[in-house]
Amino acid sequence: MSGENCSVNLDAPVVDVSIDTSGTRCPIPLLRAKQALKSMNDGQLLEVMATDPSAKDDFDAMLKHLPHELIEHQIQSEHPRLDRFLIQKKALPENSQ
Numbered sequence: 001m002s003g004e005n006c007s008v009n010l011d012a013p014v015v016d017v018s019i020d021t022s023g024t025r026c027p028i029p030l031l032r033a034k035q036a037l038k039s040m041n042d043g044q045l046l047e048v049m050a051t052d053p054s055a056k057d058d059f060d061a062m063l064k065h066l067p068h069e070l071i072e073h074q075i076q077s078e079h080p081r082l083d084r085f086l087i088q089k090k091a092l093p094e095n096s097q
Contacts, residue, residue, distance in 0.1 A: 016044035
């Protein structure tokens with residue numbers, strides 16, 4: 001039977017929007033992520049690829065002030081540095097608009 005060695009992770013989250021901010025530094029990854037989140041629906045997942053070594057701290061700080069949730073952070077590569085962030089869009093509280 002062909003394809004026996006093929007595996008599919010059914011538990012892997014489905015990314016709705018993906019942006020690559022490689023080669024940019026703060027605040028560009030944050031600004032591009034915020035712009036992408038504005039056009040997304042609640043519950044959708046945003047994937048951000050970043051090479052900025054401070055991106056993890058920057059996203060943590062940004063998300064403290066927003067309702068969105070950092071679902072996953074992975075270091076894809078150390079040399080050169082490449083981080084992958086998965087952010088779930090959450091609705092803004094009605095009284096904040």
